[in-house]
Amino acid sequence: MVSIRKTVKEDASILSKIQKEAFKSLYEKYHDEGNPYLRDENDILSRLDREDSVYYTIMDNEQIVGGILYKYNCSTPFCKMLNDGEYYLCRVYIKPDVQGKQIARTAIKLCEENFTDATKYFVDFPEDLEMNRRCYESAGYVDTGKRLKVEENLTLACFTK
Incomplete structure (x- = not known):
């Protein structure tokens, strides 16, 4: 059964490993400097007590299988500044061996x-990633039609809910 809890310091090491596993293929494809594959445990730790974000640890049958980061009161690639009540799904990642099981959507x-x-x-994501598109659509997000080219071979699609 999928559950979430606020991320604690003790989760950072395993979440960092899962994040690297989950984003490695995307980094190899796009070589973008903003890819979470390039981030480490300290990046996760630095986000735990921030006033503009909330980090959750994703569990499946009591095992850590991923993480999810939301931001608010901040700028995003598509918005200069979020208004009150607006949230940016900055990152969600699941261990590769359990992806495709609706864990992220849940x-x-x-x-x-x-x-x-x-x-x-x-939420934004590389526009050519059909698995991500299906996940966000199944969670109720719709395509805004907005696109942002961030690298020569990387264009982000913006979805909203």
């Missing part, structure tokens, strides 16, 4: 239940 929905003031959500 975790997104569980996280959103905690944002009682939410009026809108944003």
